[in-house]
Amino acid sequence: MTTFLRPLLAIFGALTVVTGLVYPLAVTGAAQAIFPAQAHGxxxxxxxxxxxxxxxxxxxxxxxxxxxxxxxxxxxxxxxxxxxxxxxxxxxxxxxxxxxxxxxxxxxxxxxxxxxxxxxxxxxxxxxxxxxxxxxxxxxxxxxxxxxxxxxxxxxxxxxxxxxxxxxxxxxxxxxxxxxxxxxxxxxxx
Structure with missing residues (x-):
C-alpha cells in the first residue's frame, strides 16, 4: 500500500505546487508586465x-x-x-x-x-x-x-x-x- 501511496502523494504535491502556485504567479507576472493597467483592474x-x-x-x-x-x-x-x-x-x-x-x-x-x-x-x-x-x-x-x-x-x-x-x-x-x-x-x- 505504501508503495502506491508515496508516489501518489508526491504527484499530488507536485501538481498542487505547479497548478496552485507556479502557474498563477507566472500568469499574474506576465499580465502585469504586458498589460499593467488591466492587471490592476x-x-x-x-x-x-x-x-x-x-x-x-x-x-x-x-x-x-x-x-x-x-x-x-x-x-x-x-x-x-x-x-x-x-x-x-x-x-x-x-x-x-x-x-x-x-x-x-x-x-x-x-x-x-x-x-x-x-x-x-x-x-x-x-x-x-x-x-x-x-x-x-x-x-x-x-x-x-x-x-x-x-x-x-x-x-x-x-x-x-x-x-x-x-x-x-x-x-x-x-x-x-x-x-x-x-x-x-x-x-x-x-
Whole structure:
C-alpha cells in the first residue's frame, strides 16, 4: 500500500505546487508586465485616488451627469459581486414595466427631449455592469447635461465625440462611450 501511496502523494504535491502556485504567479507576472493597467483592474485615478474602473459601470443619477445602462445586479446597482442579468425575456411583464419606468424617468429628467430613447438606456446588459453606452445614448443626453452644467451643447457634444471609442481593430463590436470617463471629463471642465 505504501508503495502506491508515496508516489501518489508526491504527484499530488507536485501538481498542487505547479497548478496552485507556479502557474498563477507566472500568469499574474506576465499580465502585469504586458498589460499593467488591466492587471490592476483598469482603475481610473483622480488626484491619485481610484474613482472607479473602466470595466464596471457606476450609478450616475444626477442630471448633470451622463447616465449609463441600468444595472440588473442586486441588492444595489452595479454590484460587481452579484454580476448577472435579470433573465427576463422580452415578453416578461416585469421587464416591460421596468423599461416603461426607465423611459418615464428619462422623460421626467428632460421633458423637452422628444427623440426616441435608445435601447441601451432602458435595458440592462447581460452582466448588469456595463460601463459603456452607445453614442446614440450619449447624444440623447447631451441637451440635459449641457443645461444642468450651464455649458454650450456643442461643447458637451464635442466631449462625447472625443470619448467615443471605435470598434476594436475597426471591425469588432460597435462604437461606445465609457460613461465614467465622459463624466470625469465633464467635471474637469469646471
Amino acid at each position: 483598469s482603475l481610473v485615478l483622480r488626484d491619485g485616488k481610484p474613482v472607479g474602473s473602466t470595466l464596471i459601470g457606476q450609478n450616475f443619477t444626477a442630471p448633470e451627469n451622463f447616465w449609463g445602462r441600468p444595472s440588473a445586479t442586486g441588492p444595489m446597482p452595479y454590484n460587481a459581486a452579484a454580476s448577472s442579468g435579470s433573465n427576463q425575456g422580452p415578453l416578461n411583464p416585469a421587464l416591460i414595466d421596468a423599461v416603461k419606468g426607465r423611459i418615464a424617468a428619462l422623460h421626467a429628467a428632460d421633458p423637452s427631449n422628444t427623440a426616441l430613447v435608445p435601447t441601451d438606456l432602458v435595458t440592462a446588459s447581460s452582466s448588469g455592469l456595463d460601463p459603456h453606452i452607445s453614442p446614440a445614448a450619449a447624444n440623447y443626453q447631451v441637451a440635459r447635461v449641457a443645461r444642468a452644467r450651464k455649458l454650450p451643447a456643442a461643447q458637451v457634444q464635442a466631449l462625447v465625440g472625443q470619448h467615443t471609442q471605435a470598434p476594436l481593430w475597426g471591425i469588432l463590436g460597435e462604437p461606445q462611450v465609457n460613461v465614467l470617463q465622459l463624466n470625469l471629463a465633464l467635471a474637469a471642465l469646471r
